[in-house]
Amino acid sequence: RDGDIVNFDITLEKNGFIADSSKTYLVGDVPAAARRLAKVAQEATWKGIARVRPGAHLGDIGAAIEGHARKNGYSVVREYCGHGIGREMHEEPQILNFGRPGSGPQMREGMVFTIEPMLNQGSRNVATRDDGWTVVTTDGKLSAQFEHTVAVTATGVEVLTLRRDERARLAVAA
Template identity: 75%
Template structure:
């Protein structure tokens, strides 16, 4: 089986704005993870992420999202980083997917550069992205991709 994870790293002398967007993006991911439990909906996850971003004056990139994962890297369902509570697929024990918000300091619009890989914000403002693979358990959620020394912030429910 496959797992997927990403993290934004800060290197060198980092501006206060860069530190801020990294903190907001990481917390947004944990806000989404905090919604995962049997009976919750995918919309609950997206709503928690989007609400945290907007509360901090940021935006959520809509072109990229989390995804189901298992024998293939990208499986159904799509796990959007925006949504309405109580909508979307109902979560059940045994489901495995990623939560991976990309949060921008400015507007949500992005473009892909000519190399076909590099994605930039249209307004030139900073962006950060975090991702974990999670499993829906009988009692809630298990983060399958915790890094050594990383502590889950699951108590931070949105």
């Protein structure tokens, strides 16, 4: 409906390999608070992506995401996270959306995983509806999510699910 924000999470398979991406869309005349939440959630995704490089730690990604969310007054859902991806949809490692810089396993060239923070206006707590699929905030406030599949390269990161409208963002993500 007019004024809603909605997330589409899409999985693709090509030649036996899987990619995963999601984006929060704004429908019609969206209130400023909802537009801001979506903007900050997208920025948080890029803050996490900017930390991807060989030798960095997985905790660096989560720390960047959570730091950006908190700085802007939002919470980060902890029940869902990014994940390794390849021939299977969900592989190790888990890519948390919170953490401490320098913690967790080190990234190495060739790793492929998703970064997918979910930010909430209020509490970080969520619940799953009876359909077993729909996730909602427990306080009824808005949530926004973005996701990309990334590969660790010798020199940093390649965003495998980069959308045309985001090419400029990659250059300024840090």
